[in-house]
Amino acid sequence: MDADADNLPALTEATVEVVVGELVDDSQMPVQFAPDGVDPNETLTEDAADDLASARPARTSEANMVSYISHLRRRGGRDGMGAPVSSLRLAMAAIRDANARAGYENWPPKKATAELIRKQAAEHARARRTPKSSPPVDAARIAHLQQGTTADIPLARWRDLTILHLGYLTRARRSEQAAYRIDSVVFERLDDGTEQMVVGKRTSKSDHWSTGREYIVRDPVAISVVRTYISLLAELGQTEPQLPLLRGITRWGRLMPVPASGTGMTGHAVNRAFKRMVTRTPGFDAKNATSHGLRAGVPADLAAQGYSAAEILVITDDWKSTTMVEKYAKAGLRRAGKDNLGRAQQALDALVVPSPVLVEALRRLFGGAGPAVPVLQRQADAGHGAVEQCVELPDSLFRGHGCLRLDQKGSSYWGTSSGLPLGMVGTGVGVPKAPWTTGTGEPPAVMSMIPEP
Structure with a gap:
């Protein structure tokens, strides 16, 4: 051995690179996680995919919703003659709400479905099948x-x-x-x-x-x-x-x-x-x-207390817009007798067509000299089921600007200011002094002339 060692060539002083390795079984080489071109960070696991599938069902197609609403429009309802408009709207809202809960906001598009519902509303209106809504229970x-x-x-x-x-x-x-x-x-x-x-x-x-x-x-x-x-x-x-x-x-x-x-x-x-x-x-x-x-009871009661629809919307926090709140508020005001608030409504209330009984009364009272079409200046509730009316008269029948105040109850008219028959007021107009009737079988009615305050 030593003789052989002496015959070995001398080692050079070159740089030697030492490589550290590990023997591996090529049958257990790691498998690639995903195919080429797929980012693992953007890929759902199987468990996540299952969870999402159960939590987020497939969205409803527009054609599916239109077909369903069309079926209800033609064959729905208790009589099988077509569901009411309110039911169609509720069905469309329920479908869109279910899709929104599943993560599909504002889906399906409702333009075509809304057109069917408008068609149903027009047909029901012509057939006098008007939608019914519950009055507020205040x-x-x-x-x-x-x-x-x-x-x-x-x-x-x-x-x-x-x-x-x-x-x-x-x-x-x-x-x-x-x-x-x-x-x-x-x-x-x-x-x-x-x-x-x-x-x-x-x-x-x-x-x-x-x-x-x-x-x-x-x-x-x-x-x-x-x-x-x-x-x-x-x-x-x-x-x-x-x-x-x-x-x-x-x-x-x-x-x-x-x-x-x-x-x-x-x-x-x-x-x-x-x-x-x-x-x-x-x-x-x-x-x-x-x-x-x-x-609808609370909005109706709040409106009767004087709150506006916008205020009710904030107080209750149960509606997203004032559309339904205004509907309930109007019902509450009407029930409380306060739906005539505001100058606009008062102006409309003043546009009253004189009753035929009033026209007949003026014709009998003044003969041909009276106004053919009396002009109502005021009309108000006189109490006891009577309506107080103030009729404008021309100067030829009354000295200065004045009015004839009449209280109507049924078909009778009588004066309530001076309590005197018209001929005793002293207007200078030649009119009968005795009480008279309109010829409808009502008791005699006394009229009086009063100046405009």
Whole structure:
């Protein structure tokens, strides 16, 4: 060995590169993550794709929505002769709302569908199938409806009262009332010793992100009503937080069980309970009212108190525009007798066509010398069912500018200022002094001439 070593060539002093490596089994080489041209950072995992598929279904096509609305327009409705316009609008809104919740805002396009709905509205108008809307159920009507609750079944009575008060104070649609759970209502004691009720609305048609909404109720009557109803449920062991608040009750007063779906009363059941109250309430002035009228009650009452539609929109925070608020506000003003506010409405109210009884009265009073077409200067309510009218007369019949004041009740006219027959006023006009009638069988009427104040 040593002899051989001596015969080895001498090592040069060149730079030597040392390479460190690792032996690998080529059968276990790593596989490429994605095909060429695909960015892994922009690719969903299988789990993410499954989650998104269940949370975001395929969007509705425009043709699909138009076909569905067309079917309802032709064959929908209770009689199969076509759904009402309100149902078509609701169906279109529900489809677009479902797409918005799935992440497709303002989809599908509604131009073609809206054209079908306008066509249905025109056809129904010509056929006198006008859409029906519930009148607002304001606080006064709710007080009246309380007489229509089932007094002989306490559980049903307090449930119906709960429907009235929560529907009014939370401006709840019937579907929103049906979604209330036991834990949707929380009672809180304030520092001053008073109590308030917090009602949580889980979701609504206009709540695309299901963020929910809380309503603060401090009406002691409403708090007492809801508390009493929940206490009756507690006696039956039915106050678990997840249980529905509004429950079906049989005619014998037994509480209906909750199905596997966890639902209590449906929206239709809430409306049927409301309609039963309307039927049972003697002398109720809005027989065509539905449970949706409870939602319109607060705007109607606020308008009657003098709040504008814009102010009501801010106070309630339940509508996105003043379109529906103005409709409810007008109904509230009309019901309160305040729909003639403003100079514009007063000017229109002054444009009154004289009644034929008034024209006949002037003809009999003045003969041919009287005005053929009397000009009404004023018209106002004189009380006791009478209407006070002031008729302008020419100077030839009255010294100076004046008017003939008449109070009309039925077909009779009589003076209310001086109480004297017209011939005794001293106008110089030759007219009969005796009372007269219009020839319609009414009692004699006395007229008087008074100067313009």
